[in-house]
Amino acid sequence: MASVKAGTEIERLIQLLAKLPGLGPRSARRAALHLLRKRDELLGPLADAMQAAREKIAPCSVCGNVDTCDPCSLCRDERRDPKKLVVVETVADLWALERAAALNARYHVLGGTLSPLDGIGPKDLNLASLVDRVQAEKVEEVILAVNATVEGQTTAHYVLDLLADLGIKTTRLAHGVPLGGELDYLDEGTLAAAIRARVDF
Amino acid sequence: MASVKAGTEIERLIQLLAKLPGLGPRSARRAALHLLRKRDELLGPLADAMQAAREKIAPCSVCGNVDTCDPCSLCRDERRDPKKLVVVETVADLWALERAAALNARYHVLGGTLSPLDGIGPKDLNLASLVDRVQAEKVEEVILAVNATVEGQTTAHYVLDLLADLGIKTTRLAHGVPLGGELDYLDEGTLAAAIRARVDF
Numbered sequence: 001m002a003s004v005k006a007g008t009e010i011e012r013l014i015q016l017l018a019k020l021p022g023l024g025p026r027s028a029r030r031a032a033l034h035l036l037r038k039r040d041e042l043l044g045p046l047a048d049a050m051q052a053a054r055e056k057i058a059p060c061s062v063c064g065n066v067d068t069c070d071p072c073s074l075c076r077d078e079r080r081d082p083k084k085l086v087v088v089e090t091v092a093d094l095w096a097l098e099r100a101a102a103l104n105a106r107y108h109v110l111g112g113t114l115s116p117l118d119g120i121g122p123k124d125l126n127l128a129s130l131v132d133r134v135q136a137e138k139v140e141e142v143i144l145a146v147n148a149t150v151e152g153q154t155t156a157h158y159v160l161d162l163l164a165d166l167g168i169k170t171t172r173l174a175h176g177v178p179l180g181g182e183l184d185y186l187d188e189g190t191l192a193a194a195i196r197a198r199v200d201f
Numbered sequence: 202m203a204s205v206k207a208g209t210e211i212e213r214l215i216q217l218l219a220k221l222p223g224l225g226p227r228s229a230r231r232a233a234l235h236l237l238r239k240r241d242e243l244l245g246p247l248a249d250a251m252q253a254a255r256e257k258i259a260p261c262s263v264c265g266n267v268d269t270c271d272p273c274s275l276c277r278d279e280r281r282d283p284k285k286l287v288v289v290e291t292v293a294d295l296w297a298l299e300r301a302a303a304l305n306a307r308y309h310v311l312g313g314t315l316s317p318l319d320g321i322g323p324k325d326l327n328l329a330s331l332v333d334r335v336q337a338e339k340v341e342e343v344i345l346a347v348n349a350t351v352e353g354q355t356t357a358h359y360v361l362d363l364l365a366d367l368g369i370k371t372t373r374l375a376h377g378v379p380l381g382g383e384l385d386y387l388d389e390g391t392l393a394a395a396i397r398a399r400v401d402f
Contacts, residue, residue, distance in 0.1 A: 008269075009250065009253045009254050009257050009258055009269055010254065010258060010267065010268075012246075012250050012253075013247075013250045013251065013253075013254050016246055016250050019239075019243055020218075020224075020232045020235060020236070020243075021228065021231050021235050022223065022224055022228040022231065022232060023223055023224070023232075027222065027223040029293060029296065030222050030293065031222055031224075032254075033267075033291070033292055033293055034221060035221070035251070035254065036254065036258060036267050038220075042220055042221075043251055043254060043255050044255050045217055046214075046217040046218070047248055049210065049213050049214045049217050050214065050236070050244055050247060050248035050251065051248045052210045052213075052214075053210050053211065053214050053236065053244060054244050054245050056210050057210055057211060057237060066211065066234075066237050067211075068209075068210055068211075090234070091234055091237075092230060092234055095230065
């Protein structure tokens with residue numbers, strides 16, 4: 001980019017945009033030019049929104065969600081069933097479940113999955129606080145809404161072991177055919193799970 | 202996104218990020234979470250870089266490039282040959298040519314292409330200032346570095362007509378096989394152009 005000579009401000013903007021997931025050097029250049037073309041409609045508001053996010057948004061000390069207040073609005077929501085606790089890997093998963101709007105429970109964000117190869121052990125996840133919460137908040141059901149990946153399932157089993165002595169009901173999401181899914185395009189594992197878990201029509 | 206309840210600041214950040222080219226609603230959510238995780242390394246610096254870009258970067262009144270000074274650093278560069286003027290569609294094309302570093306000329310950014318269907322006529326492009334510059338700066342060669350698209354070529358022919366009476370040498374980029382390109386994957390038009398323009402080995 002040294003040859004662009006369009007001012008170090010532009011080069012710096014492009015370099016930082018390229019660090020966003022989903023943007024590479026080329027799309028970062030495109031995004032930077034788009035921002036400069038839409039100075040008042042996009043560049044200004046986005047700079048302000050980032051400044052506001054930087055100042056106001058912080059992780060919730062209870063559940064690990066991100067919000068402008070601590071505890072977050074989900075933890076403060078009195079209408080949510082305090083007896084159900086949904087364990088998720090990331091805030092993105094929490095948002096996905098909230099969009100589905102099928103649960104009226106509280107959350108606990110682990111902040112990742114156990115991954116010995118990447119050096120992520122139990123102490124790097126919010127596991128100790130999970131046990132504390134389950135006991136302090138008198139939770140009756142822990143719903144393990146982790147990803148259906150090897151890492152997710154390993155983490156789920158670890159959490160199961162942690163909670164084993166507390167005598168709490170633990171559940172996991174159902175496996176099966178996604179809505180709109182075509183059997184011909186599904187992997188054998190999912191199909192086998194859907195057959196094993198078949199229900200009366 | 203109303204169900205996310207993660208604060209209007211986050212929703213606003215996601216909505217604005219989703220307006221960047223190359224980012225949709227899902228990747229904007231991912232980018233927002235990435236920014237919040239990397240608050241000090243990325244969110245803060247990017248907010249500052251956008252603020253700096255908003256305040257300092259403006260279009261060059263001479264060539265249409267974007268820079269922190271006006272005229273831009275390319276127009277001010279004394280080492281560039283003032284007798285050669287490269288006409289490009291957009292600033293992105295200017296940057297691409299600068300990366301190629303094969304030219305030591307000045308530029309003129311049209312700001313788009315003629316496109317009657319989109320309501321873009323000659324008055325919407327920097328065409329009048331091009332003729333003025335060619336005459337005032339005693340340009341001897343105009344290099345039409347427009348895209349090899351229908352719109353680009355239409356625009357090139359329009360510029361050719363504009364400059365016809367000035368008796369100036371006008372050139373265009375060569376067509377041919379891209380470096381690293383495989384003939385089997387090239388379209389017939391490019392191959393035919395490459396054959397017609399063949400040169401002695």
